[in-house]
Amino acid sequence: MKKCRLTSLLFCLLFFSAMPSYADTDLTIEGLDGELDDNVSAYLSSIKESEYSTSLRFQSRIKENITDALKALGYYNPDIEFVIEGDESDPQADHELIVNVDPGLPTxxxxxxxxxxxxxxxxxxxxxxxxxxxxxxxxxxxxxxxxxxxxxxxxxxxxxxxxxxxxxxxxxxxxxxxxxxxxxxxxxSGPRYSFGATTILGSQIEEHRVQSLVPYKPGDPYQSIQVGELNQNLSSSEWFSSISVEPQIDSETEDKSLPMTVRVAPQTRNQIETGLGYSTDVGPRGKLSWKKPWLNKYGHSIGASVMLSHPEKTFTANYKIPLEDVLHDYYLVQYGFKDEDDNDTDSQEQNLSFERHWLYDKGWHRTIYTRILYEDYVQASESGNSLYVLPGITFSRVRSRGDTMPMWGDKQSINVEYGDPNLLSDTRIVRVTGHTGWIRGIGRNHRFLTRLDAGGAFADDWSEVPPSLRFFVGGINSLRGYGYEEISPKDDNDELVGGAYMATSSLEYQYRVVGNWWGAAFIDVGDAWTDTPEWKRGVGLGIRWASPVGPVRLDFAYGLDADPGDEFKIHFTLGPEL
Structure with missing residues (x-):
């Protein structure tokens, strides 16, 4: 029995060692470049490498594919020659099949x-x-x-x-x-159809307000892009939970007009959102928001939110009144309360504002408003309460192209407010703030971000200006390497008093490491001052993740001009980059 097994083993070894090994054949195409080479490669990609050989049958197959690929691009008379390198008499030797292609004259x-x-x-x-x-x-x-x-x-x-x-x-x-x-x-082509009457079905909002969202008039030439715009307008109103826009193509009309039917369903009456977050600047924070997207048949809406963190507690409520052009013109009444206890500031601030908004097609948003500010505060060794009536105007615009972390985007805003004793303000003041930020990408793996913020408050009596109208800088969205709003002029007791002016700038480079993960290097410069700026600098490295809910940023920053022992900061936050 043992002898039989040994004999079988020896037979198997001799058999497999005697079997010839299969040779490899390489395929090389020469004589083509550009789109001709690309198209030939695309046609030949259907052939598996394991099928490569030097046989005449395989050469015929290659010639047929190359000819079809060149015909598709207008070359009908190619000259194709084959050269075989390697010992054809040795079946175990590797070979290379070289195909020399002269595409010939184009058709x-x-x-x-x-x-x-x-x-x-x-x-x-x-x-x-x-x-x-x-x-x-x-x-x-x-x-x-x-x-x-x-x-x-x-x-x-x-x-x-x-x-x-x-x-x-x-x-x-x-x-x-x-x-x-x-x-x-x-x-x-035949005749061009035009838009007919638009019928709205299922709406809880007044007919003429919904009709104001229609971007065309009956009789306008039909364009599918305007059908999509109508769908987008209805969605942006936030009045409806479902939307269906249907051109009635089968309707026979003598004037070739196309009736449009819009079917909608009301949005839920109440919407509640919750959010939790963390930033090393302010610690844990939570948010609770409530909104009624439509309050009545006129399309009014109301909402409120509460946000809690260690240094700040805020409550805001608003009432929105759309005008005839629902998406672009509206009134907004807002109330806000903010309790801040951080650094050398202890403030309770209340704002009531009456606003008129205009949204323009090119993305600009204009707001003219009057806000009433009452603030009870302790700022360093100063304390008091302030009342201001501040008419103001704001222009802003945000644009981007891309997803969570776009490769192109920008944001600009400017705000001007004025207070006067004749308008119940404690002192005459003009306050101006501005912001610009840019995102530009190079290829798929390089992004550059830059940002500039500046502001100034010009008051007759600076001692009457409350903390909310003064300037403080520092933190993740201001000057990294420093604590949240810890930079401003100080009094004789080395306590923060807030500045009349501020300016911060940032330059950041990002490189895609893998997938949605990026590395970042940055430098920030800025200060808040009253007399003469003493520029503070921060540098560092960071990690960026394009998460499904927004960019996540983790920065390791070093304040080059921070107090000894307090130079290193870690900043972490979730939210837009601009």
Whole structure:
């Protein structure tokens, strides 16, 4: 028995050692570059490397694929030669199959017969589409451009309301012997449909207010982009939980108008949101928000929120009154209470504001308002209470392109307030603040962020100015490497008193390490002062994560001008970068 097993083992070893090993074959394409090389590579990618060989059958298959790839780009007469390197007599030797390709002369468009009939004949979008099709006389024929133009004509017709459009003739002829191509595309658009009446179904808001969200008028030429805009406008109103916009294409009308039906369902009457967060500047914080997105048939809304953290407790409430242009014009009445106990500030601040808002198409937001400020405070060795009536104006804009961490974006704002004793203010004051921030990306892996904030308060009697109208800087969104609002002028007791002016700037570079994780390096400079600035600097490194709920930032910062022993700070926060 043992002898039998030993014999079997020896037989297996001899058998497998005698089996020939399979050789590897490499495939190399030479003579092509640019889009010709790319297209040939795409055609050949369907062949597995394990199928490579030097056989005539495989060479025929390669030649057929290369020929088809070149024809698609207008090269109908290629010259293809094969060279085999390696010992063909040795089946175990590795080989290389070299394919030398001369694409030959390109096939030129000799006749370009592209005709648009019907109302689209004079439509500039159709003319532009044909001009940019790369199917003009003298150009190299490209089958992708030919099929692409047909598809683009269909899509454009649907987008612009030529619903009866059809091709009368489509033909691409090629004479390989003469390297000539003949393009024939005849498209008959028929009449262009227009928007008809828009019917609103299921709305709890007054009809004319919902109709103000419609971005077109009956009789305007149909455009699908305006149907999408209508859907977006209805969603932005926050009045509805579901929205359906349906063009009634099957409706037969003599004037080719297209009735629109909008079906909506009311939004829930009450919305509650909670949030928890943490920042090393202010510690743990929690937020509770409540909102009624629609209060009555006029579309009024009301909301309130409470935010709690160690240094600050705030409560805000607002009442919004939309005007005729619901999305762009509205009144807002707001009340806010803030209790701050941090550093050398102990303040209870109340604000009541009456605001008029305008939103413009280019993203600018203008607000004219009057706010009434009452503040009871202790600031260092100063204490008192203040009453101010402050008319003001604000211009702001935020733009971005991208997702959680966009590669392009900017934010600008400027605010001016004025108080006067004749308007019940304790002293005459003009307060101006401004902000600008920019995000720019290079490629996919490099981002640059820069920010500049500045402000000034000009008062007849500085001793009458409460802490909320003075300036303090420091912290994650101000000057990293320093504590939250711990930088300002100090009195004789070395306590913070707040400054009449402030300026901070930041420059940050980010590099994508992997996926949604980025590394950052930054430098911040700034100060809050009354007489002469003493610029403070902070530098550091950070980690960024583009999380599903927003950018997460962790910074390790060093205050170059901080007090000895207090130079190192860790800043952590969740929220927008601008």
């Amino acid at each position: 030129i468009i000799y006749e370009s017969d592209i005709v648009i009939e019907g109302e689209a004949r004079n439509d500039p979008d159709f003319r532009r589409l044909v001009d940019r099709s790369n199917l003009n006389l003298g150009q190299v024929i490209n089958h992708g451009n030919y099929e692409g133009l047909k598809g683009s004509l269909r899509n454009l017709a649907l987008q612009k309301g030529y619903f009866d459009g059809q091709f009368v003739a489509t033909k691409l002829e090629v004479s390989p012997s003469r390297n000539q191509a003949f393009v024939h595309i005849h498209y008959k």
